[in-house]
Amino acid sequence: YSLLFGIAKGDVFGKDQVKGRKKLWLDLHYVTSQLILLGLVYPCLFHLFSEVIPTDKEEVAFKDLDAAILVGSMPRREGMERKDLLKANVAIFKSQGAALEKYAKKTVKVLVVGNPANTNCLIAAKSAPSIPKENFSCLTRLDHNRARSQVAMRCGVPATQVKNVIIWGNHSSTQYPDVHHCKVNMAGSDLACFDAVKDDDWLKGAFISTVQQRGAAVIAARKLSSAMSAAKAICDHMRDIWSGTPEGEFVSMGVYSSSNSYGVAEDLIYSFPVHIKDKQWKIVDGLAINDFSRGKMDATAAELVEERDTAVTFLSA
Ligand code: LMR
Numbered sequence: 001y002s003l004l005f006g007i008a009k010g011d012v013f014g015k016d017q018v019k020g021r022k023k024l025w026l027d028l029h030y031v032t033s034q035l036i037l038l039g040l041v042y043p044c045l046f047h048l049f050s051e052v053i054p055t056d057k058e059e060v061a062f063k064d065l066d067a068a069i070l071v072g073s074m075p076r077r078e079g080m081e082r083k084d085l086l087k088a089n090v091a092i093f094k095s096q097g098a099a100l101e102k103y104a105k106k107t108v109k110v111l112v113v114g115n116p117a118n119t120n121c122l123i124a125a126k127s128a129p130s131i132p133k134e135n136f137s138c139l140t141r142l143d144h145n146r147a148r149s150q151v152a153m154r155c156g157v158p159a160t161q162v163k164n165v166i167i168w169g170n171h172s173s174t175q176y177p178d179v180h181h182c183k184v185n186m187a188g189s190d191l192a193c194f195d196a197v198k199d200d201d202w203l204k205g206a207f208i209s210t211v212q213q214r215g216a217a218v219i220a221a222r223k224l225s226s227a228m229s230a231a232k233a234i235c236d237h238m239r240d241i242w243s244g245t246p247e248g249e250f251v252s253m254g255v256y257s258s259s260n261s262y263g264v265a266e267d268l269i270y271s272f273p274v275h276i277k278d279k280q281w282k283i284v285d286g287l288a289i290n291d292f293s294r295g296k297m298d299a300t301a302a303e304l305v306e307e308r309d310t311a312v313t314f315l316s317a
Contacts, residue, residue, distance in 0.1 A: 002231035003071065010048055011235045013067075013242055058095075062103035067242075069234060070096055070124065073114025075225075083310060086119065090314040093120040097127025106131055109241050109279065112138040113234060117171045118254045118269040119307040123315065125256065125269070134280070137241070138254030140175065140271035142226065142233035143167040147177040147211045151184060154207075155196050161185040162193075166273045167211075167252035168262075168293075169300025170307075175271065176296035177211040179203055181287055204292065245276045250284045262289065262297065268304045 006012060055061050062068070074088040093112070100108060108131060112121035121138035125131075144167050145159070152159040162184050168176040184196035197203055218226040237253060245251055250273040257270045261283045264270050274281040289297070 002227045003069070003234055006231055006235040008048060012238045015048070058099040059103060062099040065100070065104040065108045067238060068100060068104065068108055068110045069113065069238065070110065070120070071113045071234075073116075073120055075115075086116065086307065086311050087314045089114070089116065089120050090123050090311050093123040094127045094315060097124035100124065101128035101130060104128075104131070108135060109238070110136045111234065111238055111241075112136065112254075112269075113230065115171065116307060118271070118304055119311050121254060121269040122256075122267075122308060123311055126312075126315065133256040133258070136256065136269070137237070137281070138171065138269050138271075139230070139233060139237055140167045140171050140252045140254050141237040142230050143171060143175055143177060143211055143214070143271075144252040145229065145233050145236065146214045147179070147207075150207055150210060151179060151182065151193060151197065154199075154202070155184050155186060157184065157186060163249050164273070165193075165252070166250075166287075167271045168297045169271055170304050171254065171271065172300075172303065173212045173216070174300040174303045175212055176293065176300055177208055178293055178296075179207070180290065180293060181273075208296075240276050241279060241281070244278070245274075250275055253281065255281055255283070261285065262287075263294075264297070264301050265305055268301065268308060270301060270304060 009015075053060060070093070073092060074085060076082075076085050092114075100110060110121075110124060110128075110131075112124060114120055117138040117140075121136050125133045125136040128136075144165055147165040147167065148162045149159045151165065152162045155162070162182065165182045166178040166180075168178055179193040179197075182193035183190040184193055185191075186196055194200060194203060215226060218229075236251075240251055252271050253274055254269045254271045255274060257264045257266055257268045257272075260266060261272065264272075273284040273287065275284055276282075
């Protein structure tokens with residue numbers, strides 16, 4: 001519900017869709033019992049929408065897609081083992097990957113949001129073998145935005161004056177929010193984050209744990225997981241895929257690890273700093289990594305390897 005508004009007013013694919021005669025089609029692939037929600041979409045009458053197609057049929061929802069945002073997943077319920085959660089989600093993302101394979105354009109850009117987002121994304125990619133794995137990504141922009149705003153609040157500047165934070169790894173509490181390459185614009189000049197914040201203990205301690213635990217803190221406060229901030233992050237992520245990242249800036253997203261970049265194991269969806277141009281992402285290379293960062297990057301990679309190895313045992317089932 002929070003996401004539709006951003007797409008509808010042009011925050012993702014642009015506001016010139018009508019001028020360019022590329023109106024938006026929105027396929028809402030709800031389970032049948034939720035189709036009623038569409039009553040909330042129709043009255044909005046956003047001019048960018050050419051058509052809204054409410055459907056619970058894969059062959060309608062996935063047909064000729066250019067962009068797919070896979071938001072839903074099976075949430076963890078009380079008493080549920082992590083393994084059971086993975087099993088349920090492998091079934092969902094295997095079927096969504098197969099539907100993409102069968103019906104979507106081979107150029108489709110797929111953003112996976114439902115948790116565990118990285119591993120769900122990997123399963124969807126593996127289930128759509130004729131779509132390049134580079135077309136799949138998962139959301140860590142939410143964590144990236146959280147890291148940016150934590151630094152901004154600490155420095156008393158708007159978040160737009162903080163750039164190049166990095167989220168490494170899994171969208172889970174093992175993620176590593178890294179500010180070693182972050183710049184804060186203060187009084188007109190770009191300062192290294194450590195010089196701007198002037199509190200190394202906070203940056204190496206509470207800052208990291210706050211960002212890592214933010215999702216859980218939102219759930220504890222609202223009894224529901226994040227919605228508005230997640231929707232904003234989804235819009236930011238997909239907009240950057242569509243239109244590219246600004247010169248000199250990078251963003252974080254979970255992407256397919258295939259070339260041992262930064263020593264990260266292959267065949268994972270791992271969050272890296274990326275530049276995007278012409279709808280292609282490229283991992284920012286050559287960033288110096290100190291021992292502090294190395295240990296945290298490896299720990300989150302180890303969790304992803306374990307998740308993947310458990311998930312793939314369910315793939316053939
Ligand atoms: C978030 O980071 O806010 C969510 O991914 C948390 C969750 O588990 O839904």
